[in-house]
Amino acid sequence: MQTPFRKIVIFGVGLIGGSFALALRKANAVGEVVGFGRRESALREALQLGVIDRIGQSEAEEVRDADLVLLATPVGQMAEIMRRIAPHLGESTLLTDAGSTKSDVVAAARENLGVALSRFVPAHPIAGAEKSGAAAALADLYQGRKVVLTPLPENTPAALARVRFAWEQCGATVSELSAGQHDRVFAAVSHLPHLLSFALVHDIAQKSERDLLLSFAAGGFRDFTRIAASSPEMWRDICLANREALLQELDSYRAELDRLRVALASADAEKLETIFAVAREVRCRWQADESGKEK
Amino acid sequence: MQTPFRKIVIFGVGLIGGSFALALRKANAVGEVVGFGRRESALREALQLGVIDRIGQSEAEEVRDADLVLLATPVGQMAEIMRRIAPHLGESTLLTDAGSTKSDVVAAARENLGVALSRFVPAHPIAGAEKSGAAAALADLYQGRKVVLTPLPENTPAALARVRFAWEQCGATVSELSAGQHDRVFAAVSHLPHLLSFALVHDIAQKSERDLLLSFAAGGFRDFTRIAASSPEMWRDICLANREALLQELDSYRAELDRLRVALASADAEKLETIFAVAREVRCRWQADESGKEK
Numbered sequence: 315m316q317t318p319f320r321k322i323v324i325f326g327v328g329l330i331g332g333s334f335a336l337a338l339r340k341a342n343a344v345g346e347v348v349g350f351g352r353r354e355s356a357l358r359e360a361l362q363l364g365v366i367d368r369i370g371q372s373e374a375e376e377v378r379d380a381d382l383v384l385l386a387t388p389v390g391q392m393a394e395i396m397r398r399i400a401p402h403l404g405e406s407t408l409l410t411d412a413g414s415t416k417s418d419v420v421a422a423a424r425e426n427l428g429v430a431l432s433r434f435v436p437a438h439p440i441a442g443a444e445k446s447g448a449a450a451a452l453a454d455l456y457q458g459r460k461v462v463l464t465p466l467p468e469n470t471p472a473a474l475a476r477v478r479f480a481w482e483q484c485g486a487t488v489s490e491l492s493a494g495q496h497d498r499v500f501a502a503v504s505h506l507p508h509l510l511s512f513a514l515v516h517d518i519a520q521k522s523e524r525d526l527l528l529s530f531a532a533g534g535f536r537d538f539t540r541i542a543a544s545s546p547e548m549w550r551d552i553c554l555a556n557r558e559a560l561l562q563e564l565d566s567y568r569a570e571l572d573r574l575r576v577a578l579a580s581a582d583a584e585k586l587e588t589i590f591a592v593a594r595e596v597r598c599r600w601q602a603d604e605s606g607k608e609k
Numbered sequence: 610m611q612t613p614f615r616k617i618v619i620f621g622v623g624l625i626g627g628s629f630a631l632a633l634r635k636a637n638a639v640g641e642v643v644g645f646g647r648r649e650s651a652l653r654e655a656l657q658l659g660v661i662d663r664i665g666q667s668e669a670e671e672v673r674d675a676d677l678v679l680l681a682t683p684v685g686q687m688a689e690i691m692r693r694i695a696p697h698l699g700e701s702t703l704l705t706d707a708g709s710t711k712s713d714v715v716a717a718a719r720e721n722l723g724v725a726l727s728r729f730v731p732a733h734p735i736a737g738a739e740k741s742g743a744a745a746a747l748a749d750l751y752q753g754r755k756v757v758l759t760p761l762p763e764n765t766p767a768a769l770a771r772v773r774f775a776w777e778q779c780g781a782t783v784s785e786l787s788a789g790q791h792d793r794v795f796a797a798v799s800h801l802p803h804l805l806s807f808a809l810v811h812d813i814a815q816k817s818e819r820d821l822l823l824s825f826a827a828g829g830f831r832d833f834t835r836i837a838a839s840s841p842e843m844w845r846d847i848c849l850a851n852r853e854a855l856l857q858e859l860d861s862y863r864a865e866l867d868r869l870r871v872a873l874a875s876a877d878a879e880k881l882e883t884i885f886a887v888a889r890e891v892r893c894r895w896q897a898d899e900s901g902k903e904k
Contacts, residue, residue: 440827460825495821502813503826507833509869510805515888517865518797526790528895530755531798532735536899537832538802542892546885550878557873564870568863570812574804575859578852583845590841593810597837600823604831 316479319381320345323370325395327351327360330412330439331386332451335365337484340453348376351387360448374402382480385411390551393422400427409434410477414500414548415555416464416493423466432468435477437461438496439486446545457485464493501559506567508549509560511542611774614676615640618665620690622646622655625707625734626681627746630660632779635748643671646682655743669697677775680706685846688717695722704729705772709795709843710850711759711788718761727763730772732756733791734781741840752780759788796854801862803844804855806837 349366577585644661872880
């Protein structure tokens, strides 16, 4: 039987970290939430909005008696935070993160967390929005969403169960993958689509007729490019962090486009229709499965 | 001052043709609507739903006294319909179409319409949905949407004005491009995104881990691939009909991906961020412009 967390420390009180705080509070699963972050204004906003109870002053002192530390900063900043807080973590303080890539976060943890490594359970909440910042945080952001844990061999069953409990209290459906598996999966279904969407808009942006083109863009363009409005810094970091898996997916996709080009150039109607039909069937089945899960 | 159409004949009473009929009826802009189509069941459904008033029996007789003929079939069928009805068209019967490509429809019209060519004003309503068929038809499908006319040099001002009136009565905002311009624009902002979306889902569908991958696909994948649920037959035809312009756009995009791959492989953070930032800015500005227009 899991009990509420007495005190949680969150690094990065934006959409992801802020929603974690709000969700646990709503579930009566946390006593006090202390926030750290690079921008003072963001911390003050989070405080004013009631997302956090206090702005942390000393990392060393705050993590000493924390039940749980959440790293909700960009992945690129996590290694340095781990390095700074590792010597000060309480003996039973647990850690989790919210990074979109996992192999690199695990590598950073192995390098920097020392004995606390067994208490770090990496996590990736599959939730996001174009909006960012504490003002966009929602208590139900994780409701019904997936959270993937990529436990380490070093994790104790108790640590794993407790971190799982935290994410479940946020309303998420928690599953487990290896870090490598996780990164391959998300390269294919998330990182590559983002790259392709950015690429399409950038390609159009370079054309002399771009204003004419955009004036006739409609619903298909809108949906296809919605994710091209995502944060450039965040996606730069994700692409670099998951570079190897992403390159592999990108090359697989480029080969697919090469085949499509041949079919198109040779007016191979049957080949085109087959490709489209397979895609449509898989997409429709996926949609049906997703709708089924929501019920 | 334009008066209502006494009688309109529609070839293809699905989503596009059916919505045209319902919209004109709602605007009190049409007396009688007669439908033709390849599938008897579709015609009966359209009749039962009140989308059309009658199922046509003789094309020759029905087009003789029609004010307006709308070709709302797949583009691939239009040439043959034009060939069949051309000898029977009344002297003042106007024609328009709803094809997603225009150079090929114009070529078919030049080949098949004879003296009626001056009364054919090609049109492309920028409206669609994943659903198809008369049951999906809506009186307000074109409300606030764009319709692009690609008038021919042969069109009389009166014919152009009257066809424009028909689409405006549907609630659409009507603009004009040349057929070539139209096809370049839609290759870039519509046909290529569809091709890319089909390609992504097809690529994933070929992988041995595909079920695992799809089980973690989320919002980004959903939006990016919504258009991969579109009709394979329709998109096969569009891709073939607009092959030259689409190949050009596809090659431009593949070159863009090649550049992105270099940036990614060399971990060029600045280059990646710049590409993403330009894309984001253009996408956000487009969205803001679109929202502005809707007000």
